Amino acid sequence: MKPWDGIISEDEQRAYRAAGFGRPSGLGQRPALLIIDVQYRTVGTKPMPFWDSIKEFPTSCGDVGWNAVGNIKKLVDLFRARKWPILYPHVAPKVAHEGGRLAEKVPQIMNIAAHGYNFVEEIAPQPGDILVPKKHPSAFFATALASHLIDLSVDTLIVTGCTTSGCVRGSVVDGFSLNFRVSVPMECVYDRSRVSHAVNLFDMSEKYADVLPLDELLKKLDGLSPRQS
């Protein structure tokens, strides 16, 4: 059972099979974990249903975000144990006159309270992790992310955070275009629309990445040999 079953019809899924989409990318040997935009502004300062949570931050996804936080924690623990790199692409507080198109499409984004930009404590950056401030959907756009990944000899990206249909999707497309192997653990990404979340997982699964259950990914990662220096 895939998250998109019942939303993308069987007939349409057959159309992708016929066209030859959706084959696996697999893992390489040198993974990095991307945790995108897991800041209080996207989940709220504590777990609450969506409609309550957006009273605190209009950009919060509420409960589904907190579920993802708990799941991402399992990846963080594994990556710390294996000393694999963890990177935090995140939005820095906005400066009014630098809004560009974003300020027009989503004006409220320009007025988030400062503490909304803090990282969620449960999976916050530790010394040695890499912060990647960004202003656009993709974690690669106008950032040094590619330079960091090349410096670390990374060949595989595990992409987590939010939103599935926004920054996760944009980062996955760019990571794929740069020829990184990309995996998206489905319980570790979140969005404010269940349908858009599911369809974006479907799109990524068919064209850009391996979209798979967290448990399956943890097992695969655990099987990787220790990293060669």
Add this chain to the structure above:
Amino acid sequence: MKPWDGIISEDEQRAYRAAGFGRPSGLGQRPALLIIDVQYRTVGTKPMPFWDSIKEFPTSCGDVGWNAVGNIKKLVDLFRARKWPILYPHVAPKVAHEGGRLAEKVPQIMNIAAHGYNFVEEIAPQPGDILVPKKHPSAFFATALASHLIDLSVDTLIVTGCTTSGCVRGSVVDGFSLNFRVSVPMECVYDRSRVSHAVNLFDMSEKYADVLPLDELLKKLDGLSPRQS
């Protein structure tokens, strides 16, 4: 009635309203038309139902593509009359050892017959139009598209072609990130999945672009003053 009504629930649409998404970008003063991947490999050499058309090219979208061709033609006529720039981001034939991640996710893409790469004649490039060969979803990734648009002093992109959930979506996200104003005429983009098509239009409409009926866009474009040299 939006293409995503009935697919994205009213409740979820309300969630985006509450979060402040989906405000208009509008047009600037210097538009360019992008026609992405309208090659026979994406529509077939003649209009046919999807399941017949993929027998000719596994990557064809069939009938829905041909409907879009007729609609894009109206934009082409206007842009030619006004001497506004038309650009053709398109996929060039694949070279085997250059496949990278794409060859893994969609192996059949490496074996399209050569004539599938020809532009659909009804709206094919004319002398003076700009060809932008690409290898990745976004028309901006690893291409000179941004350089062309800056050279032409373009501030507004009209994005058409296919697929809605692939190269159109990727190009719209990058165009938005570069601060171009982006409009997507909904009858001028196409895909192999009705649901993914609709949800991607919804995503773009909420976050990156104005998604609007062709007639409405034609009227707006027609109202732009002649371009200053």
Add this chain to the structure above:
Amino acid sequence: MKPWDGIISEDEQRAYRAAGFGRPSGLGQRPALLIIDVQYRTVGTKPMPFWDSIKEFPTSCGDVGWNAVGNIKKLVDLFRARKWPILYPHVAPKVAHEGGRLAEKVPQIMNIAAHGYNFVEEIAPQPGDILVPKKHPSAFFATALASHLIDLSVDTLIVTGCTTSGCVRGSVVDGFSLNFRVSVPMECVYDRSRVSHAVNLFDMSEKYADVLPLDELLKKLDGLSPRQS
């Protein structure tokens, strides 16, 4: 008399003429001023000869930098009077584990005192100016500079600051590649080597930009018509 006369021989200059290099780019209609890395770490906290100044900051260029500051001031005044955009690409303080190749080539760069990163007061950013933090030589690399310039409908870059052979050169090459018209006022850029400074001006003049005296540039800019909204 060009800065490179006597350094690049007449014979070699003739070789470029024969090959057809060095034609003018000219100005467009919508200029922006880039002031690159004019921070105390590149000039010292007060004018001093080079060998004294580097005792304060090993990366200082000394007196030649302060001469440039006075010259850049004239451009700043004109740009403020005309309400043309001014952008400040600059290096933010370094974080140890993010050094990459730079930390290897120039280890001392990782240990500059914090106040060295302050902007030189005489031409420091004012509210409304745009800050562009960067980590690499080119002001375009891994930054939102292109997005800012597109948002501002800029077609012409006036590039100033330091070093001529480093960040100025890198930014000019990328600005040229993006099809902006680029001018470099020769008294407004500086470097620690007189010869490398002159030869880089020559390279840019032959291939990428108009390299000209400040007075001539001021006159040309002053002649531009008021910007259309």
Add this chain to the structure above:
Amino acid sequence: MKPWDGIISEDEQRAYRAAGFGRPSGLGQRPALLIIDVQYRTVGTKPMPFWDSIKEFPTSCGDVGWNAVGNIKKLVDLFRARKWPILYPHVAPKVAHEGGRLAEKVPQIMNIAAHGYNFVEEIAPQPGDILVPKKHPSAFFATALASHLIDLSVDTLIVTGCTTSGCVRGSVVDGFSLNFRVSVPMECVYDRSRVSHAVNLFDMSEKYADVLPLDELLKKLDGLSPRQS
């Protein structure tokens, strides 16, 4: 004896030492060879002195180019023997209306005879090598070069070809910015100006790359362990 001794004064070289520039990058474990623009348009169809050669192609560098060809051949032989990747960033024939800034700065570049774009036979691409067509100085700008290098898990670039002060320099700066280790074998790059060639080698050596004699580089490369799959 460095190529820039006698051009960059000892005093100025001491200034770079004092500022802490010029430390080595070294080689990584997975090198790739870039051969940039070694086409007949940059050397002529046979070895001739500069002033004769430019009668054939105004953009030719003449004899110095042919010397480099012989030297690059030694690297090609080693890379083929070790099955390390070889990539050919090169300029494709120009299309008139796509000239942008380049057509203004160097109009003659728009009128090179077609056979000038052929690769020099002695070191021409073989099946399995990767072609990287480009339109701008840097081999990375608006090309898939970074994607190719990531796909190949490359960590080290050996940059050869021409011109030292143009496409070689631009590619080295971008390769450095992306955190690849970059080496430039000094006898394998060429230019039309001896002084600009030397000063650009100096700049790259101080800030971006290891600039070293071919023999020394061949020895180091030969000592690398066989590549791990």
